[in-house]
Amino acid sequence: MRFEAEDRVFVLTGAGVSAASGLATFRGSGGLWNGHRVEDVATPEAWEADPGLVWRFYSMRRRDALAAQPNAAHVALAELEKQMGDRFYLCTQNVDDLHERAGSERVHHMHGTLFESRCVWCEKPFADRAFYEDGAALPVCAECGRAVRPHIVWFGEVPLDLNSIFRELERATVLLVAGTSGSVYPAAGFVDVAHRRGIETIYVGPEEPLNARAFSEILLGPATEVLPTLL
Ligand code: BV8
Ligand code: ZN
Secondary structure: OOOOOOOOEEEEEOOHHHHOOOOOOOOOOOOEEOOEEHHHHOOHHHHHHOHHHHHHHHHHHHHHHHHOOOOHHHHHHHHHHHHHHHHEEEEEOOOOOHHHHOOOOOEEEOOEEEEEEEEOOOOOOEEOOOOOOOHHHOOEOOOOOOEEEEEEOOOOOOOOOHHHHHHHHHHOOEEEEEOOOOOOOOHHHHHHHHHHOOOEEEEEEOOOOOOHHHOOEEEEOOHHHHHHHHO
């Protein structure tokens, strides 16, 4: 698969591209965290029931991401962005900052970001790298005093800026998807939109994703090995 100068490439990444950096994927760890299913912790219901548990989960995720280094997959995508400029659009389901730390300048985190928090009322995200592991000292908003939550899109919540995603999807000539099981919508449905438009759709990962039938090409292998070959 080669990209031509006039191509517009839409890239969607998932937890698999951070796997080589040591960050747990959702399915790889059997979808479990300290015995909790991620779907049971990354939800508004879990937040209402036990904000301390949710903050412990995201504090651990912040700690793991701070200790991780970007890998060759992140670097290859940052390089591709440099070569293609605004013909390159990177949308990630990941909440870690490894794409940015590898040099990617324009990254759309459709499911939020680990290193930002927001007041449940004021809703304006702000940079936050703190760990909140003491249930008695959960963060509250300096402006209005209400609870501060992770700036993360939980199950049942609407992904961020879907309009810009679908606008980019409409004008792409190639969709490249890497490191995602295709189990969560609407992200897993992007390939169906691209397939209906008849553009080239490529998947990169060690195993076929659940939405494999919608891809025109499947390059089986770790993203760290396959993505650098695209340059
Ligand atoms: C929405 C942030 C409405 C959190 C995430 C019933 C009840 C409630 C909701 C639903 C329901 N049924 C369906 C839904 C909708 C739901 C959904 O799809 N649920 C699933 C479980 C069925 N979706 C939602 O709730 C979404 N919102 O629907 O709102 C709406 C929608 C549109 C318009 C209007 C209204 C919001 C979902 C977002 C949830 N938040 N992340 C956090 O990080 O803590 S989701 C999270 O899981 C990821 O972000 C990702 O999206 C998803 C799956 O993770 P993957 O990245 O794919 O990782 P996974 O572990 O699954 O797979 C790893 C892959 O990597 C594997 O394929 C593996 O082979 C590969 N791999 C491994 N090693 C490597 C590798 N690849 C390359 N190289 C390697 N070395
Ligand atoms: Zn507030």
